Amino acid sequence: MADASPPRIGPEGPSPSPPAEPAGPHPDASPPLIAIRGVERTYVMGDSLVHALRGVDVTIQRGESVAIMGTSGSGKSTLMNIMGCLDQPTKGSYVLDGRDVAKLSRSELADVRGRMIGFVFQSFNLLSRTSALENVEMPLMYQGISRRDRHKRALGALDRVGLLGREHHVPNQLSGGQQQRVAIARALVTDAPIIMADEPTGNLDSKTSHEVMALLQGLVAHGKTVIMVTHERDIAAYAARVITLRDGRIVEDKPQQPVHAGAAA
Ligand code: ADP
Numbered sequence: 001m002a003d004a005s006p007p008r009i010g011p012e013g014p015s016p017s018p019p020a021e022p023a024g025p026h027p028d029a030s031p032p033l034i035a036i037r038g039v040e041r042t043y044v045m046g047d048s049l050v051h052a053l054r055g056v057d058v059t060i061q062r063g064e065s066v067a068i069m070g071t072s073g074s075g076k077s078t079l080m081n082i083m084g085c086l087d088q089p090t091k092g093s094y095v096l097d098g099r100d101v102a103k104l105s106r107s108e109l110a111d112v113r114g115r116m117i118g119f120v121f122q123s124f125n126l127l128s129r130t131s132a133l134e135n136v137e138m139p140l141m142y143q144g145i146s147r148r149d150r151h152k153r154a155l156g157a158l159d160r161v162g163l164l165g166r167e168h169h170v171p172n173q174l175s176g177g178q179q180q181r182v183a184i185a186r187a188l189v190t191d192a193p194i195i196m197a198d199e200p201t202g203n204l205d206s207k208t209s210h211e212v213m214a215l216l217q218g219l220v221a222h223g224k225t226v227i228m229v230t231h232e233r234d235i236a237a238y239a240a241r242v243i244t245l246r247d248g249r250i251v252e253d254k255p256q257q258p259v260h261a262g263a264a265a
């Protein structure tokens with residue numbers, strides 16, 4: 001068989017799928033980073049069922065910056081938790097970087113999560129009696145990295161978020177914005193390609209929120225894929241794509257011109 005033959009198209013002929021949702025591997029593109037298909041998530045609450053997600057389809061490519069919006073209870077955190085492999089769908093499929101998440105064992109899942117995703121939370125989730133440096137080193141503890149290298153990488157990550165000089169402070173010696181920067185450094189230290197943030201500015205004042213958003217969106221320029229949840233329009237404005245949920249369904253998914261991070265940096 002000639003090596004130069006074009007990539008084979010299946011016997012059914014060219015795929016009828018629209019270009020925005022490629023059906024499979026494309027000759028010159030890797031599979032989407034995130035492919036969520038028909039995802040439902042139902043919680044059992046006593047005798048009743050809560051339909052947190054009612055059939056969601058999302059494709060996210062590498063290097064995208066996405067905001068997930070919607071009112072409280074619309075399913076934003078549920079979707080983010082599924083994307084972050086912290087939760088599994090009741091129905092539907094999730095393929096992360098070509099792997100069907102439902103088929104992974106517990107330890108494979110933990111491994112994929114650790115390598116692929118850095119998390120940032122509304123409440124920072126820092127260890128309170130632990131220095132900024134040690135908080136940032138924490139994800140590396142599970143990766144068999146030497147103490148010396150952990151230090152070096154954690155300092156590098158703190159430098160990236162503008163916190164060199166504060167590495168020995170514990171969280172309550174830092175402002176909210178600084179604590180969230182430590183959390184961002186912790187999300188960066190493993191070099192995970194995806195940063196996921198659920199309401200990252202929910203506990204910050206307006207000025208600090210914009211500084212944190214500038215920092216998060218600045219990561220996109222360095223090749224990260226940034227996915228965040230927010231219910232605030234001016235925070236979502238930093239993303240290049242906004243997905244809006246209502247009552248467990250996507251009601252809008254559209255690109256936008258992101259506000260320039262430089263203005264607030
Ligand atoms: P959002 O983040 O948009 O505020 P969530 O994804 O947290 O929304 O919640 C979506 C819906 O699912 C809500 O009705 C919420 O009460 C419900 N829900 C979320 N988590 C649970 C849970 N662990 N058990 C039962 N219901 C839940």
Ligand code: MG
Pocket residue numbers: 076077078
């Ligand atoms: Mg939420």
